Amino acid sequence: MxxxxxxxxxxxxxxxxxxxxxxxxxxxxxxxxxxxxxxxxxxxxxxxxxxxxxxxxxxxxxxxxxxxxxxxxxxxxxxxxxxxxxxxxxxxxxxxxxxxxxxxxxxxxxxxxxxxxxxxxxxxxxxxxxxxxxxxxxxxxxxxxxxxxxxxxEMMELSTPVVALWDRIVALPLIGTLDSGRTQTVMETLLQRIVETGAEIAIIDITGVPTVDTLTAQHLIKTVTATRLMGAECVISGIRPQIAQTIVHLGVDLSDVVTKSTLASAFSWALKRLNQTIGGGPRSAALKG
Missing domain, CATH: 1.10.490 (Globin-like)
Incomplete structure (x- = not known):
């Protein structure tokens, strides 16, 4: 044939x-x-x-x-x-x-x-x-x-930027759902930036995370643990009242994690932790940053 x-x-x-x-x-x-x-x-x-x-x-x-x-x-x-x-x-x-x-x-x-x-x-x-x-x-x-x-x-990497806020202070603003795949990217990006900048404090801001369930909380704890293993302290900011109630209702233990309601308060805590001050008010601080 x-x-x-x-x-x-x-x-x-x-x-x-x-x-x-x-x-x-x-x-x-x-x-x-x-x-x-x-x-x-x-x-x-x-x-x-x-x-x-x-x-x-x-x-x-x-x-x-x-x-x-x-x-x-x-x-x-x-x-x-x-x-x-x-x-x-x-x-x-x-x-x-x-x-x-x-x-x-x-x-x-x-x-x-x-x-x-x-x-x-x-x-x-x-x-x-x-x-x-x-x-x-x-x-x-x-x-x-x-x-x-x-x-x-690529979108996941772009949605997890690590920003150097100040000397030895970096921030990672999270927007959207935090799943297992994204958590891995968050960890890798954050740990790499800690190494590159010599940061001692990392602020994870979850203001843009719509909901927090047990799995999301576990992902955050893993990221905090990994950051500590790199020798840096970790602060979670953006804890809104609804999220706080959800975390308590779920029984998730964040007692050993520093949490703040806003990124600004987390930044202020980080400055005090490092014994740093910003003179001249918010405007001069912004210019210096």
Whole structure:
């Protein structure tokens, strides 16, 4: 079976290329603004060449064999690049699926008097191109998931800035929900900044944290513990009345943790702890900072 298909690809490769590109254009999913015609032709020509080589070396039913390694690599690159360009999975898979019609027509013409041969070959080609097309959707989806995961990580890092408030005092304002993944980022960022700045006091401000449950409180305690292991004291500020009541109701023990209602009061406590003073009032303190 793969011998007949291989012969068709070898004999009519140039004609198939032109007919395939016409089929892609007729499908209505070509995005000329994102991909030039010359680039599309080069990709189609490479696909036909690699498909011909794969059928010469292997069989028509299993695209996971070593014979299809090159064409899988090519589709991997194609799918990733199209995903990053913003093309949909359908638009990406159509690149492969559009080859069906011109290839079907060539097979039918070559074996017009052999109905069973035509039926068998058409089925074999359908299965092969379907598997290759579905492979592109898998890579496309995987690429999008990787991009989303990377963006989430970057957003998480941006949402946990550690600010040097004063000599040996840093602050970490938290905004949003504090989950396990973010807690790890918070710890790593805070501990790294303590090392870089030689800070002795770290203020974790939770004014922007909407709710505090048992898990959130545990995350905060872990961060406090890690900070202490680095030789710095930790203060939690932004304890609103509602959060204080919730912590008491949950039975979370923060008795050995310094807590303040506002970031300003935590900063004032930190200055006294380090025996530092700010002269000239709030404005001069702001200018000095």
């Amino acid at each position: 793969n011998t007949r298909i291989h012969e068709i690809l070898t004999k009519y490769q140039s004609e198939l290329l032109d007919e395939w590109l016409a089929a892609i254009a007729a499908s209505g999913v070509r995005r000329d603004a994102l991909m030039k015609e010359g680039e599309l032709r080069d990709q189609a020509a490479e696909f036909l060449r690699l498909l011909t080589r794969a059928l010469e070396q292997g069989n028509v039913s299993d695209i996971n064999t070593p014979a299809y390694a090159s064409i899988r690599d090519m589709l991997d690159r194609l799918s990733r690049s199209r995903s990053l360009l913003g093309l949909s999975p359908t638009e990406t898979a159509t690149f492969v699926f559009s080859l069906k019609l011109p290839l079907f027509e060539r097979l039918r013409r070559e074996h017009a008097k052999e109905s069973q041969v035509v039926a068998d070959e058409l089925w074999a080609v359908t299965v092969l191109l379907d598997r290759l097309g579905l492979y592109t959707t898998e890579i496309h989806q995987r690429t999008r998931e990787e991009v989303i995961a990377r963006q989430q990580q």
